[in-house]
Amino acid sequence: MFWYGHDVGGWGWFAMSAGMIFFWAVIIALGVLLYRALARPGGSSDRADNRPLESTSEQILAERFARGEIDEDEYHRRLTVLVKTTGDVTRTGRH
Template sequence: MTLIMILFWALLIVGGVALVHYLTGARRGHRPGPPSQEESGWSNRRAEDLLAERYARGEIDEDEYRRRLATLREQR
């Protein structure tokens, strides 16, 4: 019985904190759901960094690296 009461109060507190976080985020103009590319800071520079990491790990060869890098830079 004690364990159930502790779980109940923990769930109630966590739910309250989540609700406050959601409501205060909505007031600041944040929309629920995944962030857009601008909000998340995603850019061609980040894509180039990821591509360079894949090349360094040997996941892609030099030709593929250069081809994809050229494609990314053309889209700017």
């Protein structure tokens, strides 16, 4: 093919097409990585249960009760034991 005095052939079109596909693939990959970094709740957390690191024993017990792992009687029994062992009188009204 004769184009303004230069014989480009098919390789020029191939290189331009491959370059454009590579360019857009990099732009899309950067966009996805940025979205994942910003949309992750609590920053970069690899914990499977997504609980905060400062969960108290009462919070963990309440979560187990909410998931149905323990029944109401066991929840109150364990909560009473936790309140006795921590010695915190203000927590007794929460159960």
